Structure formats: structure tokens, C-alpha cells
Amino acid sequence: MIEFDIKALLDEYNLAYKDSGKNVSKGWINLEVCPFCNDDSYHCGIDLSSGGFHCWVCNERGFVINLLRQLEVFNGLNINRIIKDFSEGYNFLPVQEELLNLATHSLKKRVFCELPKGILDELPLPHKNYLYARNFDPGFLAKKYKLKAVYNTGDEKFRWRVIAPIFLNNKMVSFVGMSIIREKGIVKYLNCATDDSIISARDCLYNYDTIKDVAVIVEGIADVWRMGDGFVATLGKGMNSERIKLLKEKNPKKVVVLYDADAIKDAYRLANTLHGMFESVNVLELDKGDPADLSPQEAMEIRNTIWSW
Ligand SMILES: [Zn+2]
CATH class of the missing domain: 3.90.580 (DNA Primase; Chain A)
Incomplete structure (x- = not known):
């Protein structure tokens, strides 16, 4: 009731x-x-x-x-x-x-994360082409981020998706499925169900294990793919208390929020929340788009700027 x-x-x-x-x-x-x-x-x-x-x-x-x-x-x-x-x-x-x-x-009592039926270790051609079209190198990404895929058979919910495992302390705890089909009514990013995760994706930071002295918080997994180590994604949901707890465990000296250009307000709100928890907290504003849209050259320049602060 x-x-x-x-x-x-x-x-x-x-x-x-x-x-x-x-x-x-x-x-x-x-x-x-x-x-x-x-x-x-x-x-x-x-x-x-x-x-x-x-x-x-x-x-x-x-x-x-x-x-x-x-x-x-x-x-x-x-x-x-x-x-x-x-x-x-x-x-x-x-x-x-x-x-x-x-x-x-x-x-949360699961001991392993259940991957969707029909999971492939190799990205099929349409998945690769989608990534090429977004100016990514699929071979490099697949290796670095251990990407997998569901093609045109297997779990219906995850068909035509790149499957990005989420690791915490080198253990796969959940995953996100990114659709390679952009159409109205298709959810772009679909998380592994909580029942099938060790830790729900909504309590994880994607790319968490690469945090050292600097942590840059971005929104999506493609932003991480563009920007590289030290960048963590909130999977479009912002930070909650579990994610803040995770970040604190790494204790980075410098925390930077780099959200999409249309989410500047959210970026400052998050920076306010994090203020005082870390030595330095900053917001980096993008003029337009999201970090994933940057060219590899622009991404490199932003990395250099942040690390030289
Ligand atoms: Zn739902």
C-alpha cells in the first residue's frame, strides 16, 4: 500500500x-x-x-x-x-x-556483474563506424576501456549498443550500454539494471581507477573517452553521496568540474557542494557542446591547462 x-x-x-x-x-x-x-x-x-x-x-x-x-x-x-x-x-x-x-x-549482494546475453568481445563494424564518425579510434578505445558490444541478436534492450564496463578498484561492478543508433525514442545511455550489478551504476564513477592527483568530473562516458585518464563520468546523473564518498577515497588534490556547455549552472552547483572537501575545486566552462565533441588536439590543450593550474 x-x-x-x-x-x-x-x-x-x-x-x-x-x-x-x-x-x-x-x-x-x-x-x-x-x-x-x-x-x-x-x-x-x-x-x-x-x-x-x-x-x-x-x-x-x-x-x-x-x-x-x-x-x-x-x-x-x-x-x-x-x-x-x-x-x-x-x-x-x-x-x-x-x-x-x-x-x-x-x-548489492551480487558477486559478479551480469553482462547482457549475446555480448561480444570484438566491436562489430557498425559499432566501429559509429565511433569513427564521432572522431574516435575504436581499436584504441576498445583496448583501453575494455569495450564490448551487443550486435543484432542477444539481449534486446542492449542490441546495437557499445557496452562499456564500469570498474571500481579493477573489478567490473556494472556497465553502461551506449546506443549507436540515434533516433527519437531510443535511450542513448542505458545502465545495467541494479539487480545485475555488484554496485549500481548510479553510485559509480566511470574511469574511477585512473584518478591520481587530479580528478576532472564530466557527464558522459564519451567525454571520458575523449579526455582520458583522470577524467571520471557521473553517467549524466550528477554526483550523489555515494559518488562523493568514492571521490574522497581517492583524495585528489585538485577537482575540476567540466560539464557540457548547457549545464554550466549544474557545474557551479556541484563545485559549491564539493568546496571544502578538497584542496582546490574549480569549474572549467566550455563555449559550446560537450567534451566528447572536442577534437583530440583541443582535448589535449584542455588537459594541459588543467594539469598546469
Ligand atoms: Zn528506466
Whole structure:
């Protein structure tokens, strides 16, 4: 049972949902945007009777409160307090942090990360061509980042994707699948489901093991591919407390935020959060586009600038 008025809550925070129509089962409401995979076609359903949710695209599932916590509008807010405001006439019980942690913990007990069915160690030609077209060297990337691929058979969700494993301390804990087909309705980056990960991709930093004295935070895996060692990607989701904890463990002297040109505000907000945790925290602004769009020459110049600061 959901012990609060979920619809009123979603309305209040302008979170779009549907309670009938395409993709919506009876007794469920579906959010327009899934906060786990960013799919925006109402695939993330909430079962009003059980209080569970499930996204049909990324396969993420759990309690509705886990879903709410993942939504950006509630970042840094006390979700219990928000829910309480919508619980008049319900038997509201605050959800204990320990219980939530337990729920998260039980999802993390895997000992190996499950790669999608049909995984290939060699990039097929269309995957290579896609990378060439984006001005990357597929042979170099495949070797350095241990890239894999799903071609036209195997796990349907990951077909036509480059599979980029996520390593933490040299252990593959999760992965991201990057679509080589850019069409409306296709999610560009699809994370490995939490159930199949050792650590959920949303709590990882991509390229983490290369951090030394300098850590540069970028948004996407292609940004890392362009920029190289010392650059870590938040996988488009920004930093959360788990990611900040990881970063602190490496204790870099210098932290730089290098977000896409359209996310400058987010970059400064993150820098503010990190201020005081590290010796130096800076933002580097791009005039346009994202780091992945830079030429190898421009990328090199930015590296040199950052390391000479
Ligand atoms: Zn999803």
C-alpha cells in the first residue's frame, strides 16, 4: 500500500504521469520520465496497490520511495517530510533510513556483474563506424576501456549498443550500454539494471581507477573517452553521496568540474557542494557542446591547462 496521495504529490512537483492509456496497466500510474534511464515514454510504472515500481525499459525496480529519491527535484530534500505533507487520511509511517539502506544493501549482494546475453568481445563494424564518425579510434578505445558490444541478436534492450564496463578498484561492478543508433525514442545511455550489478551504476564513477592527483568530473562516458585518464563520468546523473564518498577515497588534490556547455549552472552547483572537501575545486566552462565533441588536439590543450593550474 502507498500510504500517501502519490498523485497529489506528483502534481505538486510538476512530475508528469498517466493513469491510463498506452503502457499503463490497470491500478498503476506511469511516470513520463524514468529517473533511472531517462526514458521519456511513460515506461516507469508505479503499482498503487503494492507501492512497488518497475521500469519496462531499464528494468529498475524497488519501492516507490526509492523512485522518488532518485528524482532530481527531491535532491537533498527530506523525502519523508515531503510524503508526510500528502498523507492526510492515510496511515503514514515514516520510512526509516536503516530500512532503505537494508533494501539497497540487499540489491548489492551480487558477486559478479551480469553482462547482457549475446555480448561480444570484438566491436562489430557498425559499432566501429559509429565511433569513427564521432572522431574516435575504436581499436584504441576498445583496448583501453575494455569495450564490448551487443550486435543484432542477444539481449534486446542492449542490441546495437557499445557496452562499456564500469570498474571500481579493477573489478567490473556494472556497465553502461551506449546506443549507436540515434533516433527519437531510443535511450542513448542505458545502465545495467541494479539487480545485475555488484554496485549500481548510479553510485559509480566511470574511469574511477585512473584518478591520481587530479580528478576532472564530466557527464558522459564519451567525454571520458575523449579526455582520458583522470577524467571520471557521473553517467549524466550528477554526483550523489555515494559518488562523493568514492571521490574522497581517492583524495585528489585538485577537482575540476567540466560539464557540457548547457549545464554550466549544474557545474557551479556541484563545485559549491564539493568546496571544502578538497584542496582546490574549480569549474572549467566550455563555449559550446560537450567534451566528447572536442577534437583530440583541443582535448589535449584542455588537459594541459588543467594539469598546469
Ligand atoms: Zn528506466
